[in-house]
Amino acid sequence: MPEPTRPTSSTRRVPSGAATLRPAKTEAIRAAVLDELAEQGYGRLSMEAVAKRAGVGKSALYRRWPSKQQMVIDVASELSVAMVDLPDSGSLRGDVLAALRAVADWLTHPRFSRIIPDLIAEARRDEALAEALATGIGGPRRARAVALLDRAVARGELPPETDRELALDLLxxxxxxxxxxxxxxxxxxxxxxxxxxxxxxxxxxPAGE
Amino acid sequence: MPEPTRPTSSTRRVPSGAATLRPAKTEAIRAAVLDELAEQGYGRLSMEAVAKRAGVGKSALYRRWPSKQQMVIDVASELSVAMVDLPDSGSLRGDVLAALRAVADWLTHPRFSRIIPDLIAEARRDEALAEALATGIGGPRRARAVALLDRAVARGELPPETDRELALDLLxxxxxxxxxxxxxxxxxxxxxxxxxxxxxxxxxxPAGE
Structure with missing residues (x-):
C-alpha cells in the first residue's frame, strides 16, 4: 500500500495549512469511509474508492488524514466512543443495562455490525492497526465505561477494590x-x-474477605 | 469463485467413490488450509494456493470437499469442537475454569488466533458462511458446553430452570x-x-423465586 510520506503534525486530524477544510466535504468522506469499510472491509479498502464514493479527489483525504489507517480509526472512533457516554441512571443495575443496550446498538448499527468484527480480525494480522484500535477506540471506550464502575463505588454498590479490568471485560x-x-x-x-x-x-x- | 458442481453425498466429507483417499494427503491438506487461512484470511484463500502448499493437485481437494466453504468449516471444526470436550472436574467452578482455559487455548492457538476472528468477520458479510459456522462449529461447541451446565444441575449446584442460552454466552x-x-x-x-x-x-x- 504505497502512500505519500507526509509531515505529521502534533494535531490528529488537521495538518498544517489546512484552514480551508470544508466540514460538508469531511462529512461526505466520513460516510464514504463507513460505506467502503462495511462493503469491502479494511484490507480491500482503498483511498481511491473512498475518494470516488465521496465525490472528492484523493488529495482531499490526505489533507485530513496522513494514512488509510489513521483515516479509518478516526472515523470509526468518532461513532464508537460517543456511544459509551452514558448518563448516571441512579443505580448500577440501570447503568449496566444502559451499557449493554449501547453495546447492542453499536453492534447492530447497519454498518458497524460488519465494520467492527472486520477491524478486529485485521488487527490480529496487523500489529500497528491493533495498537491504533486500542488507542483510538478500545482505550477511550473503556475509560468512559470505568465511570459506570466508579459511580457504583461512590454509591456503595461496589467495594473500592473492585477489579475494574475484569468487570469491564465481563460487561x-x-x-x-x-x-x-x-x-x-x-x-x-x-x-x-x-x-x-x-x-x-x-x-x-472472595472467601474470607 | 467458479467451482465445479459436484453431486453431494449424504456423508459430510467423503463423496461417493472416494475409497482411495489417502489419510496422509488429507492431513497435509488440512495443515495447508490452516496455514492459508491464518496468512491470507478466508476471503483471499484460494483452492489453488491450498493445493500448492499441500503439494497436491486441486482435484485432491475437490475429492474431499465440494467447495472452499465446506473445506474450511470442516477443517476448522475438527480442531474447534474437540477443544470443548471437557471431563467432569467434580464441581461447577472446576468445570467453568476448565472451559475458560479451553477457550483461551483455542484463541491463543498459533493459527486459530487469526483464523477465528477472520471467519467471524467474513460471516457478517456472507450469510451462507455464517450458517455453516453456526452449524459446523458454534452449534457443536455449545452442545458440548451444555454438558457442563447439565452436570451442575445434576449436582444440585444450579437449578433445573437455569437459562442455558444466557449461561453459555456468559461462559x-x-x-x-x-x-x-x-x-x-x-x-x-x-x-x-x-x-x-x-x-x-x-x-x-430473580427476586421472589
Missing part, C-alpha cells in the same frame, strides 16, 4: 459474543437478564 | 472479548478470577 462481552460472534440478535428480555447476571457477578467477594 | 464471552477482541492475553490469575465471577453470576435468582 461488554456477552452481548458482543451473542451479536458479533454468534450473529444472533438478543431476543426481548435478553439484555435485562444479562444485566441481572453481570450485576450479580460483580457482587462476588 | 465463553469474557475470555473471547479479552483475547480475540482486545488482543490482551490473560495475565496469571485472570481465568481463575473470571471463573469465580461467572460461577457467582450463574447463582443469580
Amino acid at each position: 461488554a462481552a456477552p452481548v458482543y459474543w451473542r451479536i458479533a460472534v454468534r450473529g444472533v440478535p438478543p431476543e426481548p428480555g435478553y439484555l435485562e437478564r444479562a444485566a441481572d447476571l453481570v450485576v450479580h457477578a460483580l457482587s462476588f467477594r | 465463553a464471552a469474557p475470555v473471547y472479548w479479552r483475547i480475540a477482541v482486545r488482543g490482551v492475553p490473560p495475565e496469571p490469575g485472570y481465568l481463575e478470577r473470571a471463573a469465580d465471577l461467572v460461577v457467582h453470576a450463574l447463582s443469580f435468582r
